Amino acid sequence: MxxxxxxxxxxxxxxxxxxxxxxxxxxxxxxxCIARKGFFPIETTRGDRLFISLLSAAFIHLGFIGFTEVTIWLPFTVAIIWLLIVMKWG
Amino acid sequence: MNKPHSNKAWFLVLPVFILVAFSAIVPLMTVVNYSLQDIFDVSTRYFVGTEWYREILNNSRLQDSLVRQFIFSGSVLLIEIPLGIGVALMMPKSGKWSVISLLILALPLLVPLNVVGTIWQIFGRADIGLFGWALNSLGIDYNYAANPIDAWLTVLLMDVWHWTSLVALLSFSGLRAIPDAYYQAASIDRASAWAVFRYIQLPKLKSVLLIGVLLRFMDSFMIYTEPFVLTGGGPGNSTTFLSQALTKMAVGQFDIGPAGAFSIIYFLIILLVSWLFYTAMTHSDNK
Structure with a gap:
């Protein structure tokens, strides 16, 4: 290690x-995959949606870490839920 | 099922992937590792989790640097992009003068970054610098070493002097690529100069402007050398941008863990803003 x-x-x-x-x-x-338009104002492919999810996950974690005292598992759960939402309907 | 393309072509990307892995991905992974530890060297390290991130996000000096950085990059884009397009539109289209203009525009781009800082440091001095001396002779109390507004204006002016040429050269190449048929059609329709710019030149410049905006945003957001040489981040902290704060933390204080966390946050901000610019400019066609 x-x-x-x-x-x-x-x-x-x-x-x-x-x-x-x-x-x-x-x-x-x-x-x-075929690009499609979900709730985002732009047409996205599966890879785009993954990128958006991962980038938002980073900022969700930063937001929780920087400005709250909650356990890291809470932003992690929020990020997973957000990832599923974006991949399905984004 | 007929596949739309052969996936074997991806193997051609493999050499680039390996190169990028060694030049960018592995160093980035190392920084992530460092950001989670209180580390001095490989054998002297303690896992601290997200502690450094919390500290960095709540550090008011770094927050001030971030605000300063956004103001600086925003100002740079607002000045350099329109000015660069304007210069490109006014340049001679062909012939000897076109070549001379291109050469003159390319000159600032060839000057090393710390030399640019030194040039402006001397140029702005009230005692021996032409710029500072001229302003003071006109009765304007200008001193970039003591007045934060003067320091800001000098740093901005220096960046505009150094990098507007890049936007102008990119725009010029974009303008030259527009076929004459478009201008002929516009003159048949008796389009005004503004209409030609708005409906022919600007849309055709979009791809080069995208590169220009992204390059100028990323470069200005990472600016280090020129303000460091010119003002050293002062007076006070008024021109201390993120890179300088990061260097002070990583190299000056040797706080590698916090500097790692700072680097990751810095990288994420650049990634987010660049992606937003890229998406906004590439998807505006689809509206």
């Missing part, structure tokens, strides 16, 4: 991101 100063949480975080990217690639090969 000393290589690159890894810690278990950061390793898990990057493994999670890598799994999402591999999963999305496999999904795209099995069923190529």
């Amino acid at each position: 000393s290589w690159m100063a890894w810690t278990t949480p950061s390793a898990l975080f990057f493994i999670g991101i890598a799994c999402i990217l591999i999963g999305m690639t496999y999904w795209e090969i099995v069923s190529p």
Whole structure:
């Protein structure tokens, strides 16, 4: 674990991101996505929606960490729910 | 089922992916690792979770730097983009004077960043600098080392001097790419100069302006060398932008953990704003 100063949480975080990217690639090969318009004002592909979800997840976490004292699992849950909403209806 | 394209083409992207992995992704992962630890070196480190992020987000000096940075980048875009387009529109379209104009415009872009800072530091001085001396001779009390407004104006002016050329050159190349048929059609319709600009030139410039806006936003948001050489972030902290605050934290104080958290937040802001610009400009066609 000393290589690159890894810690278990950061390793898990990057493994999670890598799994999402591999999963999305496999999904795209099995069923190529067609851009569509959901509740966002722009037409989005599946990859766009994932990017928007991940970027918002970062800011959701920052918002909770910076301005509240709640446990990290609350923004994590909010981010997961937001990701599901965006992927389904975004 | 017929596939719309061959996925094997993605293997061609592999060399670029490997290069980017080593030049950007792996360093970024390291910064994320550092941001979660109180770390001095690999053997002296303690996991602190999100503590540094909380500290950075609540640091009033950094919040002030962020506000300053947004004001600076906003001002840079508001001045340099219209000015660059204006310069490009006024440039000779072809011939000897066109080449001379292009050469003159390219000159500021060739000057190294710390030399730009030094040029303006001397240029703005009231005793030996032409600019500062001229303003003071006109009765304007100008001193960028003591007055925050003067310092801001000098930093802005320096950036405009250095980078407007980039927007002008990009716009000029965009304007030259418009086929004459568009102008001929416009003259048959007796379109005014404004109508030609609004309905032919500006829409055709969109792709180069997108590059211009993104480059200028990212560059100005990451500005470090020029204000550091010119004002050193002063007077007080009035021209201390995010990069300078980050450098002070990472290199000056050797607070690697907080600096890592700061870097990630900084990166996320640039990513968000650049994505917003990109999306807004590429999707405006679809409306």
